[in-house]
Amino acid sequence: MSEGNPSSTPDRREDFVADLSRLVRAAGFTIRPLAGRVGEPKSTVADALRVGRWPRRDLVLKIVQACDGDRAEWAARWGRLNAADPPGKADPGRGTSPGSGAGTGARAGPGRRRLVIAGVLVAACLGAGGVGWTMAAHRTASSRPGSCQTATRHRIDRAGNLLDAEHRIIATTNTADVFYVTRPNAAPYTGRHYGRLERTGQWGYVDTAKLGPGTPACVS
Structure with missing residues (x-):
């Protein structure tokens, strides 16, 4: 190799x-x-x-x-x-956990696992009093590949630079670019937001003064 x-x-x-x-x-x-x-x-x-x-x-x-x-x-x-082997998938090489069956090594099938997970989600939503919103949010997040982070979506009003944590320029930003902010006023800077530049897919820091108003979004 x-x-x-x-x-x-x-x-x-x-x-x-x-x-x-x-x-x-x-x-x-x-x-x-x-x-x-x-x-x-x-x-x-x-x-x-x-x-x-x-x-x-x-x-x-x-x-x-x-x-x-x-x-x-x-x-x-x-x-x-x-x-x-997606994250969370059971390892078929491992035995059952204590109390999970009659000691025969049988494992719960995919259908049963889905029912158990669904039951837990419904119970949690009912306890929070937000069944509809929570299940809708779960479906939306699950439909996206990879992880999904809460963000705000901004259009860039003035061109500038995308910086890394070492104050180096890693890309230029153009007027009308879209920038997703995941960490506002992020260290090690003051006056810069951390997030992803949609046009290039790169992550970095953008001057807050160059961003327009934000709207709620989800970015992977």
């Missing part, structure tokens, strides 16, 4: 994350500089490189690009593993 390219042999999600960590080390990055390069918080990047966690596809591709890896191969590998 060459540095920067994933192995072609069958693997698991933990193999994927371990290989991603090796790619980062081979590129000479530590967490802080890598987080600045990809425009993500240090804790988010650290979690993405921790075996046992499953990183977002867009974050994986930003890390691979920063480390000069092959984005196409890593994207294909992430897709295969996510489809074969």
Whole structure:
């Protein structure tokens, strides 16, 4: 296997994350500089490189690009593993938990698991007094690939720059671009919002004075 390219042999999600960590080390990055390069918080990047966690596809591709890896191969590998073993899927190699059956190793089928999850959601919504809104929000978020973050959607009124956490310019912003803010007035800056530039898909910081009014949105 060459540095920067994933192995072609069958693997698991933990193999994927371990290989991603090796790619980062081979590129000479530590967490802080890598987080600045990809425009993500240090804790988010650290979690993405921790075996046992499953990183977002867009974050994986930003890390691979920063480390000069092959984005196409890593994207294909992430897709295969996510489809074969999506987060939250039971591991068929593990036995049943105590009290989960009659000791025969039988597991609850997909239909039963869906019923249990649906029952928990309905009970939670009834307790909160917001059945309709909560279930609608759940369906909307579930229909989007990857994770969905609460944000505000802004049009850029004046051109400027998208900066990373190290005060470096990573892109230019144009009038009428769309910018999704996920962290208002985000450190290490004052007067800059952190979020994603829709035109390029890059994450970074934009001068608040250059943004128009915001509307509620959800960004993955």
